[in-house]
Amino acid sequence: MTHAPLRFGLIGTGRIGQVHAANIAANSDTTLSWVADPFVDGATAVADSFGGRVTADAGELFAADDVDAVLIASPTPTHVDLIERAVDRGIPVLCEKPIDLDIARVEALRPKVAAAGVPVALGFNRRFDPAFAEVRARVAAGEIGALEQLTIISRDPAAPPADYVAVSGGIFRDMTIHDFDMARFFLPDIVEVSAMGSTTFDEGARRHGDYDTAVVTLRAASGAIVTIINSRHSAVGYDQRLEAFGPLGTLQVANRSTSLVSLSTAERVEATAPYEDFFLQRYAEAYAAELRAFVALVRDGASESPTFDDGRAALLLADAAQRSATERVAVAVGLH
Amino acid sequence: MTHAPLRFGLIGTGRIGQVHAANIAANSDTTLSWVADPFVDGATAVADSFGGRVTADAGELFAADDVDAVLIASPTPTHVDLIERAVDRGIPVLCEKPIDLDIARVEALRPKVAAAGVPVALGFNRRFDPAFAEVRARVAAGEIGALEQLTIISRDPAAPPADYVAVSGGIFRDMTIHDFDMARFFLPDIVEVSAMGSTTFDEGARRHGDYDTAVVTLRAASGAIVTIINSRHSAVGYDQRLEAFGPLGTLQVANRSTSLVSLSTAERVEATAPYEDFFLQRYAEAYAAELRAFVALVRDGASESPTFDDGRAALLLADAAQRSATERVAVAVGLH
Amino acid sequence: MTHAPLRFGLIGTGRIGQVHAANIAANSDTTLSWVADPFVDGATAVADSFGGRVTADAGELFAADDVDAVLIASPTPTHVDLIERAVDRGIPVLCEKPIDLDIARVEALRPKVAAAGVPVALGFNRRFDPAFAEVRARVAAGEIGALEQLTIISRDPAAPPADYVAVSGGIFRDMTIHDFDMARFFLPDIVEVSAMGSTTFDEGARRHGDYDTAVVTLRAASGAIVTIINSRHSAVGYDQRLEAFGPLGTLQVANRSTSLVSLSTAERVEATAPYEDFFLQRYAEAYAAELRAFVALVRDGASESPTFDDGRAALLLADAAQRSATERVAVAVGLH
Amino acid sequence: MTHAPLRFGLIGTGRIGQVHAANIAANSDTTLSWVADPFVDGATAVADSFGGRVTADAGELFAADDVDAVLIASPTPTHVDLIERAVDRGIPVLCEKPIDLDIARVEALRPKVAAAGVPVALGFNRRFDPAFAEVRARVAAGEIGALEQLTIISRDPAAPPADYVAVSGGIFRDMTIHDFDMARFFLPDIVEVSAMGSTTFDEGARRHGDYDTAVVTLRAASGAIVTIINSRHSAVGYDQRLEAFGPLGTLQVANRSTSLVSLSTAERVEATAPYEDFFLQRYAEAYAAELRAFVALVRDGASESPTFDDGRAALLLADAAQRSATERVAVAVGLH
Structure with a gap:
């Protein structure tokens, strides 16, 4: 069975966000539909190269109907909130490490992630x-x-x-x-x-x-x-x-x-x-393989992703x- | 100065022709406009993946007005004739090795190539x-x-x-x-x-x-x-x-x-x-670099190409x- | 200035004692004059190969007048006592590691070694x-x-x-x-x-x-x-x-x-x-070099030996x- | 069965002769009984270090009754004559390479070597x-x-x-x-x-x-x-x-x-x-092994030696x- 490409919303367009954007564009199973960054110039540059609509506000991305998965590459303090929003909306997440610097925030989020039927993968490339x-x-x-x-x-x-x-x-x-x-x-x-x-x-x-x-x-x-x-x-x-x-x-x-x-x-x-x-x-190959594993996780429940x-x-x-x-x-x- | 991509006519779609087709498609300075092979299924498969119009007859390719360069990857006995046709039409050539198995045919072609104002490069990758x-x-x-x-x-x-x-x-x-x-x-x-x-x-x-x-x-x-x-x-x-x-x-x-x-x-x-x-x-990188050198040869007369x-x-x-x-x-x- | 070879009394003829015996015999600056081991057969075998008089009693070795230096390769619990006897008699010592398993015994011996005018080197090969x-x-x-x-x-x-x-x-x-x-x-x-x-x-x-x-x-x-x-x-x-x-x-x-x-x-x-x-x-070369350094220590006060x-x-x-x-x-x- | 050491007459005391002398002295199966070199100082220096009587005239060595084997390390032009003299006297030979620079001299000697019951080994270390x-x-x-x-x-x-x-x-x-x-x-x-x-x-x-x-x-x-x-x-x-x-x-x-x-x-x-x-x-180990193989050849007809x-x-x-x-x-x- 062939699939339509998995449509990604990318949040964060710094160095690592750009790597993910390039891999999403290069992988025939994935496509970039949204690029969010409060630094809009960064988001625009990424979208120009790899596709996707641009927004300064990640909320717009979560509200869109063409986002099958979220890739969080924004600063660490934003991760917990963004994971929670994705989980609340039932959108699979691939989030860069670490989840947060404060274990208390991680523990607070943990039950919700565990209860959600949605995969949350960590970017241990x-x-x-x-x-x-x-x-x-x-x-x-x-x-x-x-x-x-x-x-x-x-x-x-x-x-x-x-x-x-x-x-x-x-x-x-x-x-x-x-x-x-x-x-x-x-x-x-x-x-x-x-x-x-x-x-x-x-x-x-x-x-x-x-x-x-x-x-x-x-x-x-x-x-x-x-x-x-x-x-x-x-x-x-x-x-x-x-x-x-x-x-x-x-x-x-x-x-x-x-x-x-x-x-x-x-x-x-x-x-x-x-x-x-x-x-x-x-780790160029590792990032590409990480993305492939995440696609397999979303589609088939494959278990390789951290x-x-x-x-x-x-x-x-x-x-x-x-x-x-x-x-x-x-x-x-x-x-x- | 930016250039329009160099439009290639590819002749021959065997193993090495496919490598060149992929590299032409991946290089932002080049594009595949024609794919010629008497084995039309091969040409079609290449064109499906990497673009270009398909023909069984290389003559059609030479007659087209959207071919800036010819890449010859057909069987060795066809090389001399194909180089000659390209040179006659003033189209730059990148030809796979060897030119021919018969030195007499090579010597016969040599004056024409030398006199032509058109680069003829050999694929010594x-x-x-x-x-x-x-x-x-x-x-x-x-x-x-x-x-x-x-x-x-x-x-x-x-x-x-x-x-x-x-x-x-x-x-x-x-x-x-x-x-x-x-x-x-x-x-x-x-x-x-x-x-x-x-x-x-x-x-x-x-x-x-x-x-x-x-x-x-x-x-x-x-x-x-x-x-x-x-x-x-x-x-x-x-x-x-x-x-x-x-x-x-x-x-x-x-x-x-x-x-x-x-x-x-x-x-x-x-x-x-x-x-x-x-x-x-x-030699995957070598083939890609060979193509870049050929583009530089065609555009700027660069001398790296054999x-x-x-x-x-x-x-x-x-x-x-x-x-x-x-x-x-x-x-x-x-x-x- | 040439020297007469340094005459060694070797105490202990196990695996490591045999290494030292061979090195003493092979070094033109050293010679084996006594070999002591309560297991007399071991001492005899070493003396047969590398020279020296044999005794079961290290006391005989300390009493001899042809021992310029003592090499202690006997079991660890004997080291402190043997070092002390050598120092008391003003004979330089090269002792295998460790000095002892009990730091209290080492500390007790330490002032005497420090006060002695005689080098005590450790076999950290x-x-x-x-x-x-x-x-x-x-x-x-x-x-x-x-x-x-x-x-x-x-x-x-x-x-x-x-x-x-x-x-x-x-x-x-x-x-x-x-x-x-x-x-x-x-x-x-x-x-x-x-x-x-x-x-x-x-x-x-x-x-x-x-x-x-x-x-x-x-x-x-x-x-x-x-x-x-x-x-x-x-x-x-x-x-x-x-x-x-x-x-x-x-x-x-x-x-x-x-x-x-x-x-x-x-x-x-x-x-x-x-x-x-x-x-x-x-560490074959290391043992030979350790011996050379000890000779230089005894003769010239060289400081390489541990x-x-x-x-x-x-x-x-x-x-x-x-x-x-x-x-x-x-x-x-x-x-x- | 134990053997008395094989007594060597060494001819030639240049760089390679010295290597052989040291190996003969170090090997418990061999001993140096004669050292011949027209440059007597060289022969004397070797004998001082490794034993043997000294002569300027290889003839004296061949006439001696305490030479079980000859090691030829003299200049190449002397090899053929020295091999012949050894073979004539029934003394086994280990000769440095090459036998001679003139194949005619080698061919001339060949039948005599073949007929002799005495081993002639070449020093291809x-x-x-x-x-x-x-x-x-x-x-x-x-x-x-x-x-x-x-x-x-x-x-x-x-x-x-x-x-x-x-x-x-x-x-x-x-x-x-x-x-x-x-x-x-x-x-x-x-x-x-x-x-x-x-x-x-x-x-x-x-x-x-x-x-x-x-x-x-x-x-x-x-x-x-x-x-x-x-x-x-x-x-x-x-x-x-x-x-x-x-x-x-x-x-x-x-x-x-x-x-x-x-x-x-x-x-x-x-x-x-x-x-x-x-x-x-x-090739330090090789020279020592070459000597051991030659001893085995002389004693037991072992076939490793060239x-x-x-x-x-x-x-x-x-x-x-x-x-x-x-x-x-x-x-x-x-x-x-």
Whole structure:
């Protein structure tokens, strides 16, 4: 059976909103029908390139009769309200992470989302990266035996502006949140969090009481231990590695080089080009796959997309990490 | 200055014609206005996906007034005639390699092409591969000093059907032709050819007096030596490597893996996925870049595209290699 | 100036004692004059291969007049007493790690060692591994800027026997002790320890209340964070990696393969042989270099050898890790 | 059964003679009883370090009654005479390559060597390199199927002095000789040789009519093709690679790095240290294994050691390559 394309209302047209707009336009199963942003010029630019009607007011989008799904890519503080409006109208949602920086608002929304018959998916794009997904599938297939250790190295290319740091919710809620979800992609049931943060180079982080460097260890119910190593900068490019370790061996995800060329000279051999710049390059396929999974979720109830509860769990882990780093204790968590 | 898109007439809708059709449709500077193939179903399928009017008769395409350029992707024996018709009508041409299997036909056409004011470019796509182009640029920039040795390993994934072998013109004209052009991408002035061929596994090659395995050495006017290593099969995937060697070091192009994941176990460590299957995957960017270069050639006289004379030179080298392999002598060549 | 070879009394002829005996015999600056072990057959076998007089009683060795230095490779509980006897007699000591499992005994001995005019070096062999030493030197030279993160992956090939686990002092004092010293090789002033342990596969560890899997994070006074990832088993061979991360880049130590050969097939490419088995192979050069450094310490007061206080610091960190893992708190430490 | 050590008379104490002397001294199955060199100071220095009586006259060595085997490491022109004297006296010989630069002298000696009941082994050390030996064994075990292509890249770090070039016999007899033997290690029955030489950088080679750059292709009786790529210099260190290619995949030997450390920065990632300097480093294990194999040959008739006929075959191939490069024809050879 063929379907008419799923008509998206996109809310938010910043960097990540533009990525989604392009993917919606490129996917033959989806089309962009509305683009909402209070910054109308941004919405207009996106609509010019990828289609859709423009509005400054998301309410107009929710009132329209040609919106089959909403993609929320607006600032974090707007997410809870927008999810609620979509759920109230019975419109499926794909919302960028995090749901909110305040777990209380998430918990307050949770029963309504659970009761709604409408899918609410979270934009944890890395689950859809072919390499991470491959490792998870191969671990599940038993190639390395029962997972004992998972090591995630995740370093952004450069620290964000101090203004952004001020409202980011801190490194754990803003950056590590992806790694918490990646940990749960392999080991959903995390029971304990321990974190150490440090500020080694970023004046903005220092000013706002945030960290630029962090290591988090998580204990899974199975006894497996996850280690997350973060930095807000990385000279070599976006540093995104993962190692799954089990009794039969390891599966590793390497960084992706931007070139197949290596140079060898009298000083140094096998030198290759730096890794890809940042998430827009590194996770380009992941964003497209995330959209495909969401379409399958809306149409057929497919279960690959991370859920509202996955978004809540990642925030609970971030909160626990923040507390652990501040109070210097390990923090028990219950994600159920 | 903005331009109207260049309107292409595509002749031939086999595997490679389809690649070009998709790239013409995807490039905002180009559009597909005609699709010609005596196998009309093929032409229709291409036009359905990528646009353009359909004809079984390339003559209709040449007679149309909405063809700014012709892309020839039809069987080799038709190339000379089609190039001639395009040149006669003053239409720029991008023609798949080789020009012809018979150097006499190429030489006969050559004066007309030279005299025409119209660009005729040859589809040596590998020049546009980012990795090979990067190595050439870095050699030109002096990173390894004056080029002394160039080593090209080029192995197809699987031998073609015996029927194809029968009309292919032999391994040197059919397969090594790309490597001859790659050699000339770095060292245009080749003066001597020595070749050794062998038939080690392919019954089709044996039956038709062809080789499935070959090594060719070329001497450049500068004294540099090029080595080309070919096989008609490769279990590990399409094997496309290159090494440029000079007094200051080497620049190497590695094969491209299909995954960032590696597995380590008690038996074997750092094992990764096989290389990409074949040219459609490995050279996808190259085909798109080839098209962009051709547009720049037509519009601004840009000089990156390989020329008719490059096509002739590759064929002269292939003929010399064939003679060398058969007569067991080194063959002097003059490509001017 | 040439010297007579330094005459060693070796105490303990187990696996590690045999390594030292062989190195003493192979080094033209050292010679083996006494070999002591209550298990006389072991001592005899060592003396047969590498020279020296044999005794069951270390007292005889201390009483001899041809012992310029003592190498202590006997069981851990004997170390404190043997160091004390050597210091009392004014004989330089190279003692295997750890000094003792009980920090109280170490603290009790400390003033005497500090007051003695005799060098007491600890056998933290990994400091002498060419790769780790190279990274430290390059970090010190500023190649990656100020050290922000240090990641140590250290996995033994196979869990020790349950009997050994019972008396080992636990994974932190027995195994991680090397990694604590490696951390201090780069960042001597550690101020905080956080550890998470788990028992995922080893019945012996479970029975004795020990861990087989552990992650430790250390905070240095500079703000740098060290992560240590341990497992008591590793299918791929002895897993000994390190990554130093700074604002200008990373320096990494890879595992050492046992072969230069790689295999590529249709299933998997670039597969190489497993890593080296265990420390005797991986750190063979390190043990020889450790001995050379000790000779230079005895003769010229060279300062490369880890000291008694380094041994104490590693044990303090191990104790803190044990407490952190048990009580689930971060533990502040003062190593001065 | 234990044996008394095999007593060696070493003739020649240059760079390679010293390597053999050290290995004879280090091997518990061998001992150095005589050291002969007209340059007596050299012989004395070797004997001081590794034992043996010194003579300027090899005749004295042959007359002695405590020489069980002769190791010939003197200049090439002396080899034939020395082999003959050893064979006449019934003393087993391990002779450095090449036997001679003049095939006529080799052929003249051949019947006597064949008739003698005494082993004459040739010092083709690379056969004993663990990596090359591993690849050969794995090819023989069928891991990649029937060998179709063998590619040998062999580049010395720096061109020899012009004086040496003058008497070297040319690149094929002096340098490629090792690669010819390596080719025959995998494919003993070579039937055709084609070579191309060039002089691109070395004034000494130019002056003496020699090449500094060469590519040789060999056809085996099986149809397999061998490619040998040589240069007299290599900025990246001694470049010694090999690739065996068959229907099921490839087995590759990589260069050996001098360090496990890699550096990644904003400019370049995964850069490692240059490769080992030259054969003394790269083939250290090979020389020791070569000696062990020779001992096994003398004692038990073991067959791993390359023979006089292997030495002759390599020279025949070198002669054929020289002729091919000069006359620009492929040269058929019969090695039986």
